[in-house]
Amino acid sequence: MTDVELVWPNKDLTLRASGLTGYEWLQPTDKRLASRPTFTPLTALPHSQSNVLVVGDALDALQGLAENTDALAGGIRLVYIDPPFNTQVNFRQYNDTMQRSMWLSMMRDRLAAVVPHLAPDASVWVHLDDSEVHRARMLMDEVFGEKAFVASIVWQKKTTRDSRAAFSSNHDTILVYAPSGPRTWKTSRNLLAKDEATLRNRDNDPRGPWTDAPFTAPGYRKAQQYDIITPSGVVQRPPRGRSWYATRPTFDNLLADDRIWFPKNGEGSPRLKLFAHQLRGLVPFTVWGSADVGTNDDAKRHLLDLFPDIEVFDTPKPEELLERIIHIASSPGELVVDLFAGSGTTAATAHKMRRRWIAVERITQTVLDYTVPRLNAVVNGTDRGGITSPIAWTGGGSFEVAHVSPRLGLLPASSKASFVTRKLNLLARPRADEAG
Ligand SMILES: C[S@@+](CC[C@H](N)C(=O)[O-])C[C@H]1O[C@@H](n2cnc3c(N)ncnc32)[C@H](O)[C@@H]1O
Helix, strand or coil: CCCCCCCCCCCCCEEEEECCCEEEEECCCCHHHHCCCCCCCCCCCCCCCCCEEEECCHHHHHHHHHHHCCCCCCCEEEEEECCCCCCCEECCCCEECCCHHHHHHHHHHHHHHHHHHEEEEEEEEEEECCCCHHHHHHHHHHHHCHHHEEEEEEEECCCCCCCCCCCCCCEEEEEEECCCCHHHHHCCCCCECCCHHHCECCCCCCCCCEEEEECEEECCCHHHCCCEECCCCCEECCCCCEEECCCHHHHHHHHHCCCEECHHHHCCCCEEEEEHHHCCCECCCCEECHHHHCCHHHHHHHHHHHCCCCCCCCCCCCHHHHHHHHHHHCCCCCEEEECCCCCCHHHHHHHHCCCEEEEEECCHHHHHHHHHHHHHHHHHCCCCCCCCCCCCCCCCCCCEEEEEECCCEEEEEECCHHHHHHHHHHHHCCCHHHCC
16 A cells, blocks of 8 residues: 555445446445346356457456356456546547546456456556546556556557647557566566568578677676687687677587678678577567557558448557557467457457457447457458458457346357357347346
């Protein structure tokens, strides 16, 4: 606990989903919080290896999954959420106008609910804009601990200028927390691939293009001080205060293996040739440009391509952005969770990158219009946009759809992507006890 705390009205209450889109404050002692959700399986339950799309509130979904399935049992490696930012704008697919205190409780309760299910090397990424990001950072300090803060990433979300505004805001912020702390988490996160376009093949090496690095190391080490005679006969010594990168026998082996490059037509100080597979990756910067990870408009173009006949989802994120996050924070086979799925960008990208995923979206119409058809296109191999080409995705895998409501618990609706849409028609009609 910190000595400085963000306070808001009703902070001590819990915010539960109520009706189709509303919320209600409940006392922590309220009986409804203690009762298990009623559970009526329609088909087989999602099992530990399923990809699952849950229709319902994020908190209900987490509790429904935890209490009724072992889908979370292996631990979540990555949580990425792109919740409503509280911009006070009504988008076509969802309202983004909450009272600030409600928004804060909504976020706190849902973030706190993921904590027991995180793997030891997990990270939680929360995507926001200037509307609430400063308060969300304090909130995350409270939920995960200040020491869990890893980074605040600035994503260049657009390249066009709004000339009517005081400043034309063109970035969002993504807050990254790792409960294990940045030092420990660093040992398990993946580096970014080096740009192989910078590799060249200056000596027609049959092993392919390469880059080079100085064959020196800092400090004086006796075993690494020796003369190297270059192909043109120049005698090279390590620069003052440095040593050669390796001892003489290692150097001789590298030379015999054609791994040493002498610049300046064979006269210069030796350099080590490094092929693509030997390159250490790059530590990610905290500013991510649109040229590398796409813009909101790129994401909209992708959706327009998939769904030319309906209005485009208002706030999608590009798959390239999610590809980078998923690459850094998880490995194939590990579980990626998105509690505010929208058009399904996280799930689609995670699927293509062969991660297991769980995604939750509360608005049934969004699920019917975008999320399910998009994920079906990913499974069928008919989604040609996003990261499909760069990673040579051709389709495959499956996912299950489940429905959760505060009082009914989790109702699996289907186990196969192919008949998801038909089964979901059941979900399109609100149940009598759900209307509100
Ligand atoms: C900013 S959008 C997510 C966009 C998504 N990242 C994409 O690329 O399409 C936020 C989504 O969260 C959904 N949502 C809002 N409150 C929710 C809740 N309590 N539980 C689950 N989903 C919720 C909204 O309906 C909306 O689709």
